[in-house]
Amino acid sequence: MKNSLNIYKTDLKNIVTNWAAMILIGGLAVLPSLYAWFNIAAMWDPYSHTGNLPIGVVNEDKGATVRDQKINAGKELIETLEDNQSMQWHFTNRKEAMDKVEYGDYFAVVIIPEDFSEKLGTVLSDKPEKAKMEYYVNEKLNAVSPKITEKGATVLADQVSSKFISTVNGVIFEMFNNLGIELEENLPDIEKFENYIFTLEENLPEINKMLNESLGDANSAGDILNKAQGAIPEVKEYTNSGLTTINQTLSYMNEAENRLNSIAPKVKQDVAKVQSIADQINQLLDQAKNSKIDINEGKKVQQNLEKQMDDAITTLNTVEKALQQLQETNAQLPPSSNEETGEEEQTSDQLSNEQIGRAISQTADLRKSLEQLRADVNQMDQFLNNTETASKVVDQIHQAAADTNVKLDEFVKEYQNNIEPTILEEVGKAKGTLTGAKGILVEIQSTLPEVERVLNSTQKNLKEGKGMLEYASGEFPYVNDKVKQLAEKIRDVQKDTDINEIIQLLRNDPSAERSFFEEPVLLNQNKLFPIENYGTGMTPFYTVLAGWVGALLLISLLAVDVHHDGLYTGRQVYFGRFFTFWTIGIVQTIVVTLGDLFLIGVNAKHPVWLVLFGLLVSSVFILIVYSLVSVFGNVGKALAIVLLVLQIAGSGGTYPVQLLPKFFQIINPYLPFTYAVDLMREAVGGIVWGRALRDIGVLVLCGVIAIIFGAFLKEPINKKTQKFLEKSKESGLVH
Structure with a gap:
């Protein structure tokens, strides 16, 4: 290890003492970070500049008329895009748009066809058709722009669909709301209708019976109307005849009344005259009886009596004829009837006829008595020479005259008290009755045309009504079945559905429903590990990539072997020169991570761990x-x-590994990049230590494998490849 450290110290000393080496190493320390920074800055927020993408829009929509309302969805869409800054919309015609998208001035073109609104309006028809927009894109201009413009066109279609759906559903739910209100208002009527159906169902047998009875009554009524119509001419004839008869009778009654009024004073006058004559006869007979009668005086008395008797007889004849006329007149009066029983009964008019008859009989008796008395007076001259006999004759005549006078008094009383008042009263009653009867007949006569019209109309209506009754009777079985079916359905609905629930369901706010269908699903986005922008999201990948690029630059410019002339073993050289590479790698990592944070402005959730994780990865x-x-x-x-x-393709640094081809999905778990990018993402977005420790463990394992591989295989493999390297150098192409 001491020799290795000596190699490392020598390398540091050479770097510090050699300005050219220092510049070269400084460049190696900074150059990889530029690769990361430029890419991160370029991808910082690319979608905020989609407004610079030129998109052509052509509106050929002619509009349409739907339910008497004009719509023009294309025009409305253009008005919406004029305020939309998501892309650079250019409104033009079809020819210009197609020329520019083909040449590359437009990335894409959206064309709204002329039947766009018309197709949208078919939603209310039996066969609705989908409206279509034409979309043209020039994909050779850029690999990403078609995806962006396609997204924009899709958004347009979604906006139109959303707006259309919200409008249509708004109208529908407004209708539902109005229907719910109307149902709520008419709920009492609906319940009444249900009760009516149930009542109708219950009364169907009775209705059928009534129909049959009504049909029978209609047949009977038709016969009655036919008879009544047939009787109208006869009624007219009888009415005209009755009016004629009544008019004649009234005329006659007026004449009879006038005659009675003219006869009555004469009868009274004649009766009074007879009474006066009778009184004179009695006075004359009293004088004759009280005085001495001689032949000359007796003849005068006889003559005077005969004259008085003749006048009295003549007067009584006149009275008798007058009474006979009264009897005839009274006999022509109409008979009275009993108002309660309607039967004719004996009344005062019949009694007056009897009284007149008795008066006539009394008059005849008086006349006969006077005639007898005159006969006696006529024979009185035969007894005048015999005083005794003459006195008896005078007494006899006086007695007869007295009897006649009594009868005459009775007659006068009967006539004045009974006959005359009764006849006049009955004549008045008869005239009143006839006048009333005439009024009734005139009214009947004036009503007959209306009666005839009503009968004709009734006959016509009866025929129509009879036809309807026959139709109703024929259709009754069908109606009977339908009413029962309807009643049964109402019962089923009442069992399964509450109409109040239906009303509650229909009642809604149309504006709220329109808003709901315009955006029925709201995405409540919760970012567990929020990333500020696209550049921040790509920082882990490009930072890791800068680490590998930095290592490649080092091995490209710096030698991995040391000229030692056998002083160092292969393992000592491996570790000694590795420390130099590692030191420069640490500087590269510090530069790139701190540059990410402070120069580019990456908002890492854990900036310290970003640097530490970067050092590990490097x-x-x-x-x-x-x-x-x-x-x-x-x-x-x-x-x-x-x-x-x-590793760039298979680590999932740019696209999810699930979107990559199968080969890259297979090798992904075996690539150091996979865990390095994932570990750096933990520092940027938020650390889940379970994942971080796994990534750290895999990376450490890779490092250990690399150390073992280099430390133990360097020397034996170098010896075997020495001749290959020397031969390759002889070509002058390989250093």
């Missing part, structure tokens, strides 16, 4: 590379470069 890499070159010479350099290539 030490292991120096051991591996140095051992390969120390043992195999130039072949070792080639092996180190091959290992670098494999």
Whole structure:
């Protein structure tokens, strides 16, 4: 070990004392860090500059009309992109856009076709069609840009889809909300309807019975209406005939009343005249009886009596004829009827006829009595010569006159108290009855056209109603089944579903539902080990890569062997020169890690551990590379470069190993880079000591293997390859 340290001291002394060596070593210390810093700075935040990527946008959408509302999704999308800074959007036409994307001025082109809105509107039709956007990308311009522009186009499609879904669902849920409100308002009516269906189901047998009965009644009503319509002409005839008869009867009654009014005073006058004559006869007979009658005086009395008798008889004839006229008039009056029974009964008009008959009979008796009395008076001259006989005749005539006068008084009372008032009253009643009957017949006559119209209309409606009843009766079995099915379904729904729950489900906030479907899933991102930006995330990889590159630079410029002329063994040379390489590697690591932290501004979670882990990684890499070159010479350099290539691709430093081809997934666990990058990530993002210790253990194991490999194989392998190296140097191409 002492010789090894001597080699190491000599190397340090040569570096310090030789300014050219010092500059060269200084360059070797700083150069690997530049590789890391430039790459980290370049990738610091590349996605913040996507706004510089030119993307062409062509809007050919013509819009559409959906449910009487005009929509233009393409126009709305353009308006949204005008405020979007995620990429450099250029709004142009199809020809210019395709020319520029082909030439390379645009990385990609998005074209909104003319039927874009129309296809979106088909969501409300029976056969909805998906709307499509055309996307063109020039992939030869850059390997990453197509992925970025494709992501942008996908975002556009997602935005349109999200907006469309939120709008449509907003409308749908607004309809649901209105439906829920309407259901809630109409809940009493719905419950009433359910009860109505159940009641209808219960009453179906009764309804069927009523339909059949109504159909029978309709047939009967049709027959009645036919009879009534047939009777209308007869009713018209009877009405016209009745009016004619009543008008004639009223005319006659007026005439009869006028006649009665004219006869009544004459009858009274004639009766009074007869009474006066009777009184005169009685006075004359009293005078004849009280005075002495001689032949001359007796003849005068006889003549005077005969004259009075003739006048009285004539007057009684006149009265008798007048009474006969009254009887005829009264007989023509309409009979009264019993209002309760409707049957004709004997009333005052019949009684007056009897009274008039008795008056006529009394008048006839009076007339006969007067005629008899006149006959007696006519014979009175035969007894005038015989005083005694004449006195008896006068007494007899006086007695007859007195009897006649009594009868006459009775007749006068009967006529004044009964006959005349009864007849006049009945005439008035008859006129009132006839006038009322005439009014009724006139009203009936005026109503007959309306009755006829109603009957015709009723007949028509009855036919229609009968047809409907027949239809209803024919459809009743179907209705009966449907009502029962509906009632059964309502019962099933009531068992399985509460309508209040349905209303509660439908009632919602349309704005909230629209917002929900616009972004139904919110990603609640929790960063366990937050990385500030992409450059910070790539720092572990490029820092580790700088360590391996630094080792390659060292073995490319510095010799791994010492010219010792047999003073040192191979193992002593191996360790002595390794210390020199290791010292320079430590300086490289300190420069690159501190530069990451303070020059680039990497925000490492554990900056001290970043430096310490970097020293460990660098030490292991120096051991591996140095051992390969120390043992195999130039072949070792080639092996180190091959290992670098494999580790860049297979370590998972840029892409997850799961995305790599199968070969790299297989070799990944055996590459020092895998554990070195993982260990540096622990320092940058946050240390999980279980993983860190595993990585440290694997790296230490790799270092130990490299030391064993170099320390024990250097000398024997160098002896075997000495001739190969000397021969290769003879070519003048290999040093």
